[in-house]
Amino acid sequence: MKRFAGLALVFLAAAIITGAQSALLMNGAGATFPYPIYSKWFDEYHKMHGNIQINYQSIGSGGGIKQITEGTVDFGASDGPLNDQQLKEFQDKHGYPVLHFPTVLGAAVPAYNIPGVTATLKFTPAALAGIFLGKITKWNDPAIASQNKGVNLPDNDIVVVHRADGSGTTYCWTDYLSKVSEEWKTKVGKGTSVNWPVGLGGKGNEGVMGVIKQTPNSIGYVELIYAIQNNTPYGDVQNSAGVFVKASLAGVSAAAAGAAKNMPDDFRVSITNAPGKDAYPISTFTWLLVPSKISDPAKRDAIKGFLQWMLTSGQGYCEGLAYAKLPKEVVAREEKALAKVQ
Amino acid sequence: MATPSTAVPSAGPVVDSRSFLSRLRDGDEIARLITFLFAASVVLITALIVYQLWADSVLPRHKFGLNFLITRVWDPITEEFGALPFIYGTVVTSAVSLLIAIPLGVGAAIFLAELAPQKISDTLQFFIDLLAAVPSVIYGLLGIFIVVPLMRTWLGPALKDTLGFLPFFQGPNYGVGFLTAGIVLAIMVIPYIISVSREVLLAVPREQREAALSLGATRWESTWKVVVPFARTGILGSIFLALARALGETMAVTMVIGNTPTISASLFSPGYSIAAVIANEFTEATSDMYLQSLIGLGLVLFLLTFVINGLARLMIVLTTQKGSGTGRT
Amino acid sequence: MNARLRWRKFVSGFMLTMTGLCALVAVFILFFILGYLVFHGGKDINWAFFTKLPKPVGETGGGMANAIVGSAKLLLLASLIGVPIGFFGGMYLAEFSGSQVAFLVRYAADLLNGVPSIVIGIFAYAMLVLPFKHFSTFAGSFALCIMMIPITLRSTEEFLLGVPRELREGAMALGASKWRTIQSIVVPAAYRGIITAILLALARVAGETAPLLFTAFGNRFWSPGWNQPTASLPVVIFTYAVSPYEDWHRQAWAAGLVLLGLILVVNIVARVILSRGVRVPRS
Numbered sequence: 001m002k003r004f005a006g007l008a009l010v011f012l013a014a015a016i017i018t019g020a021q022s023a024l025l026m027n028g029a030g031a032t033f034p035y036p037i038y039s040k041w042f043d044e045y046h047k048m049h050g051n052i053q054i055n056y057q058s059i060g061s062g063g064g065i066k067q068i069t070e071g072t073v074d075f076g077a078s079d080g081p082l083n084d085q086q087l088k089e090f091q092d093k094h095g096y097p098v099l100h101f102p103t104v105l106g107a108a109v110p111a112y113n114i115p116g117v118t119a120t121l122k123f124t125p126a127a128l129a130g131i132f133l134g135k136i137t138k139w140n141d142p143a144i145a146s147q148n149k150g151v152n153l154p155d156n157d158i159v160v161v162h163r164a165d166g167s168g169t170t171y172c173w174t175d176y177l178s179k180v181s182e183e184w185k186t187k188v189g190k191g192t193s194v195n196w197p198v199g200l201g202g203k204g205n206e207g208v209m210g211v212i213k214q215t216p217n218s219i220g221y222v223e224l225i226y227a228i229q230n231n232t233p234y235g236d237v238q239n240s241a242g243v244f245v246k247a248s249l250a251g252v253s254a255a256a257a258g259a260a261k262n263m264p265d266d267f268r269v270s271i272t273n274a275p276g277k278d279a280y281p282i283s284t285f286t287w288l289l290v291p292s293k294i295s296d297p298a299k300r301d302a303i304k305g306f307l308q309w310m311l312t313s314g315q316g317y318c319e320g321l322a323y324a325k326l327p328k329e330v331v332a333r334e335e336k337a338l339a340k341v342q
Numbered sequence: 343m344a345t346p347s348t349a350v351p352s353a354g355p356v357v358d359s360r361s362f363l364s365r366l367r368d369g370d371e372i373a374r375l376i377t378f379l380f381a382a383s384v385v386l387i388t389a390l391i392v393y394q395l396w397a398d399s400v401l402p403r404h405k406f407g408l409n410f411l412i413t414r415v416w417d418p419i420t421e422e423f424g425a426l427p428f429i430y431g432t433v434v435t436s437a438v439s440l441l442i443a444i445p446l447g448v449g450a451a452i453f454l455a456e457l458a459p460q461k462i463s464d465t466l467q468f469f470i471d472l473l474a475a476v477p478s479v480i481y482g483l484l485g486i487f488i489v490v491p492l493m494r495t496w497l498g499p500a501l502k503d504t505l506g507f508l509p510f511f512q513g514p515n516y517g518v519g520f521l522t523a524g525i526v527l528a529i530m531v532i533p534y535i536i537s538v539s540r541e542v543l544l545a546v547p548r549e550q551r552e553a554a555l556s557l558g559a560t561r562w563e564s565t566w567k568v569v570v571p572f573a574r575t576g577i578l579g580s581i582f583l584a585l586a587r588a589l590g591e592t593m594a595v596t597m598v599i600g601n602t603p604t605i606s607a608s609l610f611s612p613g614y615s616i617a618a619v620i621a622n623e624f625t626e627a628t629s630d631m632y633l634q635s636l637i638g639l640g641l642v643l644f645l646l647t648f649v650i651n652g653l654a655r656l657m658i659v660l661t662t663q664k665g666s667g668t669g670r671t
Numbered sequence: 672m673n674a675r676l677r678w679r680k681f682v683s684g685f686m687l688t689m690t691g692l693c694a695l696v697a698v699f700i701l702f703f704i705l706g707y708l709v710f711h712g713g714k715d716i717n718w719a720f721f722t723k724l725p726k727p728v729g730e731t732g733g734g735m736a737n738a739i740v741g742s743a744k745l746l747l748l749a750s751l752i753g754v755p756i757g758f759f760g761g762m763y764l765a766e767f768s769g770s771q772v773a774f775l776v777r778y779a780a781d782l783l784n785g786v787p788s789i790v791i792g793i794f795a796y797a798m799l800v801l802p803f804k805h806f807s808t809f810a811g812s813f814a815l816c817i818m819m820i821p822i823t824l825r826s827t828e829e830f831l832l833g834v835p836r837e838l839r840e841g842a843m844a845l846g847a848s849k850w851r852t853i854q855s856i857v858v859p860a861a862y863r864g865i866i867t868a869i870l871l872a873l874a875r876v877a878g879e880t881a882p883l884l885f886t887a888f889g890n891r892f893w894s895p896g897w898n899q900p901t902a903s904l905p906v907v908i909f910t911y912a913v914s915p916y917e918d919w920h921r922q923a924w925a926a927g928l929v930l931l932g933l934i935l936v937v938n939i940v941a942r943v944i945l946s947r948g949v950r951v952p953r954s
Contacts, residue, residue: 025892025899027806029625039727039891046892053892055900062626069628071804086628157514164601166418166626192628195417200516200612201601202913203622209915214490215516229729230915321729373850377763380756381776384820388779391786391794398797449693457687458694466698468942473701475871475938477878479905480927483912484704487920532697562683590787592881593909617789617881624793625885640790651785 023050024298029057030064030077031168032204033223034104034286037321038077041314045306052302058204062166062192068289069093074299076289079106079168080175080192081268099341100267100287101307101334104315105256105324107247108172108282109234111227112219113212114139116154121235122147122244125281128237129181131158131219133188134198139217147244154217161211161220164201166192172284173221176272180281221282225322239281240273251280252324260327267334283324293342304341311335392644399638401631410638416603416619418628423635425642427603431520431613432643435595436588438524438609439531444581446528447535448570451577454536455543456565467540474533482597485526490517490598493525498610513608518600521609526594531584538583542576542661543569576661582654586647592617616643705931712928715921725891725902731918735926737893741901742930745811745887746877748897753816754869757823764824765831766853777825784821791817792882800886806900811887815879819872826868830861863944870941874934880905904930 035058042054059067061078068076069090081100082090090098110123127143130136136143140153163170174190188194200215202208209226212218224247227234236244245251255274263269273281288307294300311334315325326334402410402423413424450470454463494517501511546569554564570577600612601622616639627633723734760780764773795814800806834857842852858865887901889910894901908926911919 023892023895025895027888027900029888036728042891043727055890055892057889057900059625062623062628064626066626066628070801072800072806159514159516164622166623166628189419191419192626193418193623195415195419196602199602200518201614201622203596203601204913206910206914206916210913211518213915214486215494225729226915369851370849373853374763374767377759377767380759381763381768381772381824383756384760384783384824385776385779387817387820388783390798391783391790394794394797395790446693446696449690450697453687453690453694457691466694469698469701471942472935472938473697473704475874475878475934476701476704476931477880477905477934479878479880479908479912480704480708480931483908483923483927484707486912488707529700532700536694536697560679560683562686563679566686586785590785590789592787592789593905597909597913617787620789620793621881621884624796637793640787640793643787644790647785647787648782651781655781 023053024302025053025055026074026299026302027055027057027072028064028075028077028288029059029067029073030289031061031079031286032058032206033061033079033106033108033167033169033172033284034077034323035205036225036229037104037317037323040317040321041306041310044314044317045309049305052306054302054306058206060163060165060192060204061168061171064168064289065192066166068098068291074294075291075303077103077286078171078192078289079284079286080171081287082289094291094293096291096293099290099292099337101290101337102267102285102287102326102330103310104318105252105283105285105326106322107224107252107280108169108176108221108284109224109227109247110219110237111209111212111222111232111234113216113232114154114156115216117151118233119148119151120233120246121151122238123235124238125177125180129177129184132160132162132177132197132199133181133184134160147238156217159215159218160196160199161202161208161215161218162196162199163193163208164203165207167204168192168284168286169205169221169223170194172272172282175270175284176282179273228322237281239277239279240275241277241279243277245278245280247280247282249319249322249324251278252283253327255279255281255283256285256324256327256330260329263330263333265337267330267337290341292340300341304338307338307341308335395637395641395644399634399641401634402638405631410635411642414603414605418632421629421631423631423638425616425639427605428614428616428619428639429642430605431599431603432589432615432617432646434520434609434613435523435527435599435615436585438521439527439588440581440585442525442528443532443535443584447532447580447584448539448577450532451536451539451543452565452570454540456561456569463540467537470533470536474537476530478530478591478594481526481530482594485522485594485598489522489525493517493519493522509607510609513606513610515610516600516612518598519608519610519612520599523595523599523613523615524609526598527588527591530591530594531588534584534587535577535580538580538658539573539577542573542580542658545576545661546572573661575657579654579657579661582650582657586650586654589650590617590643590647592621596621616640705935708924708928708931711921712924712926715925716928720922720925724893725907729916733922735902735904735907735922737890738902738904738907738926739929741808741887741890741894742877742904744808744894744897744901745815745883745903746873748808748812749815749819749876750869750873752812753819753872754823756816757820757869757872758827758865760820761824761827762831762853762858764828766849766857777828780821780824783817784825787881788818788879789881792885795882796885805898806886806888807898808887808894808901809897811883811901811903812897814882814886815876818876818879818882819869822872822875823869826872827861827865830864830868831857833864834860863947867941867945870937870944874937874941877934877937878905878930880909 038056061080064076064078067073140155145153171192178185178190202211205222205226208220209222209230212220236246238244254276255271259269259271271283311331318325411425414426415422415424498515505511550568551564554568595615596618602612603614620636720734722736726733791814795810799810838856842856883903883906890900890902908923911923
């Protein structure tokens with residue numbers, strides 16, 4: 001018995017020692033779309049402010065929305081803005097609204113893994129919709145081949161890869177498909193989680209990219225930086241002006257140009273299938289979801305400080321990771337909106 | 343002064359017939375109370391879990407009723423939730439795993455109980471017990487990087503060429519899917535079948551074997567036709583135990599099953615299991631109906647494993663009561 | 672020897688050889704897993720792995736120091752809560768209880784043992800994360816301790832019951848109270864077996880991933896105290912394995928080797944202690 005009690009005391013002591021609090025730890029969760037730049041930002045910010053640790057877990061935009069509504073994290077992140085019902089739910093639960101703060105612009109690209117094909121394929125909206133609806137099943141289908149003369153497309157079955165978890169990237173992708181395909185709009189619709197007609201599921205942008213890389217003849221949608229970091233080819237998409245555009249910072253910024261001028265106060269806006277000949281059609285803002293009331297003053301100051309930094313110095317990291325900077329008008333309006341966080 | 347208690351010829355606690363005050367003074371009553379509280383907490387936790395599962399899945403139960411179990415659709419946008427694809431995936435992967443694990447496991451158990459000399463049998467059993475200790479995420483790791491490519495490049499095409507006329511082996515082969523998950527699960531549950539079957543086989547009375555052999559049976563005939571049938575209930579119990587383990591397995595399955603709620607006869611098809619969908623979608627189920635449907639799935643899984651575990655224990659108890667002593671000749 | 676007998680003898684030899692093969696396959700799998708992990712993970716085990724924190728996504732380097740410490744903290748707290756409950760609960764069953772209460776408690780423990788780990792994760796989320804609005808090491812430990820309790824409880828009961836009656840009666844004949852007997856005679860006699868069971872329970876929950884997914888959550892930094900989310904080895908292995916980054920894959924293998932190595936060492940130690948003289952009533 002004595003030995004047992006002694007052992008227990010040692011454990012207890014260890015427990016107490018490891019329990020010492022030091023830094024201010026903030027927890028955020030959500031979108032995998034901007035995870036590469038968020039993890040870079042939080043790492044850099046921690047280097048500059050050693051006592052502030054911002055722990056971000058990329059669990060998908062759906063998770064970000066859910067957990068911030070439940071209040072289990074200090075802030076959320078999503079590339080699909082909350083719809084009115086979700087906003088209302090947050091308001092009802094907490095008594096104050098949640099705010100959207102755009103952070104970067106990104107592109108969702110159709111990345112593919114076709115043995116023997118290294119060329120950049122061109123996809124029309126109809127082709128993409130057909131593939132993801134499961135109606136176009138072979139790579140050498142005329143809908144694809146007609147736009148890609150000169151590429152030797154094999155007679156293999158297409159393997160569609162989509163998200164298994166609730167995703168803002170899914171929201172962006174299905175938002176785009178709903179705009180360009182009436183059939184998609186009625187059959188599947190848009191959302192962070194949809195009932196996919198076909199395909200394999202991967203968890204997060206990372207998971208989808210992983211499945212694409214390991215599965216020949218596959219195609220899936222991921223944020224641009226994931227395709228780049230993994231040396232995976234991705235296709236050009238035909239925009240609303242009929243031009244085939246490769247996803248790029250210029251294309252994304254062009255898509256956001258119109259919206260920047262007419263940005264609503266709550267910053268919720270969709271920029272898929274934007275007009276303009278340079279616009280990349282599957283672009284999106286991504287937002288940090290911050291409650292408008294934060295009771296802990298240390299946390300409030302920390303998050304406001306971070307947001308301020310993000311809007312100025314933080315933007316400098318975007319292009320290195322293939323995200324487009326926020327338009328100047330949006331930055332100006334956000335800086336004003338920071339005051340809303342009390 | 344304590345009086346010697348009456349000797350009770352059983353392995354249970356010794357009956358204490360002193361007065362209450364005397365027990366209290368010696369700290370016995372306090373000890374009884376404290377240990378009772380700890381034991382009661384176990385019952386409390388269990389009851390709470392069951393209650394939570396039931397209470398937190400009330401929305402889909404009211405909306406869908408028993409239809410929840412047979413609906414194929416899982417659509418978070420229209421809030422139509424059906425458990426069928428996940429029940430299907432859970433059952434199919436478990437069935438495949440048993441089809442592989444039972445012959446291997448029972449065969450190995452027979453070897454260990456009947457043939458191998460004591461030392462070798464114990465040593466091998468030691469290693470097999472270690473296999474049971476390997477965590478599921480490690481199996482998942484090996485599944486992704488070894489079994490999936492193997493399935494895609496070699497095993498799948500081989501099965502298609504030989505058995506492609508069966509509906510089980512038709513359709514496109516991605517590497518992930520029901521069959522791959524079944525194979526990984528099989529490796530995980532083999533140790534359970536082996537160790538329990540070996541024990542029940544060892545418990546078969548020696549006389550059974552000797553009788554068979556003295557009547558001229560070969561070693562194999564004595565084993566297969568006499569000993570194994572004698573232990574059959576216990577072996578069945580070990581299979582049920584393995585089944586319960588396979589049903590509840592989460593990580594290894596979600597890493598190799600394809601994560602798509604599909605019902606298909608083809609074993610190459612990607613699918614989804616109850617545990618895997620909960621793991622993937624729980625933190626982000628944005629509406630109450632969505633979340634509670636996932637919890638409802640958890641309840642279904644719990645009930646499944648509850649029934650199977652109960653049957654398993656019943657069978658094992660029945661067998662070990664039947665036999666006694668070791669069966670070594 | 673007639674043909675029929677020859678055939679039967681052949682079948683006998685053949686089938687028995689097949690069973691031998693089955694046993695070999697089973698054991699081979701274990702060594703294959705171990706060997707593969709050593710091969711793939713061994714080369715990435717270096718000092719950085721044990722001491723550094725993870726790097727931002729896509730960058731190479733970085734380590735798993737916070738995951739290793741996180742797992743240690745989770746297991747520490749899980750044992751602090753789970754072991755006493757299991758130990759004293761088992762003691763109650765072995766020493767004090769009547770048969771009806773014993774049946775209920777045993778039944779509950781068996782039920783608890785069969786609950787799938789993901790369901791336990793849901794339970795811990797509902798009990799400790801939602802109401803307190805916090806993912807935390809504490810919630811993760813709670814989930815893990817629930818999984819340790821049934822094993823510890825049943826094993827304690829069995830080992831305590833396995834202590835020979837003569838020891839107890841001898842003590843009581845000398846005037847010792849029941850509690851004194853338990854304390855000084857019974858528990859020390861069953862000590863070894865109980866410690867073994869605790870070690871085995873610990874090894875079992877050390878590798879659990881599912882219950883941690885929505886309780887301990889994850890953390891790219893050190894996790895201070897008990898009330899914050901924490902990284903843990905199994906969850907990090909999972910996250911890295913399903914990612915597309917080669918560097919993360921390599922780290923997953925290394926972490927897998929470390930995790931499996933620790934679990935196997937604990938298992939081997941426990942079983943060796945056990946085989947040195949205590950009769951194991953197998954469950």
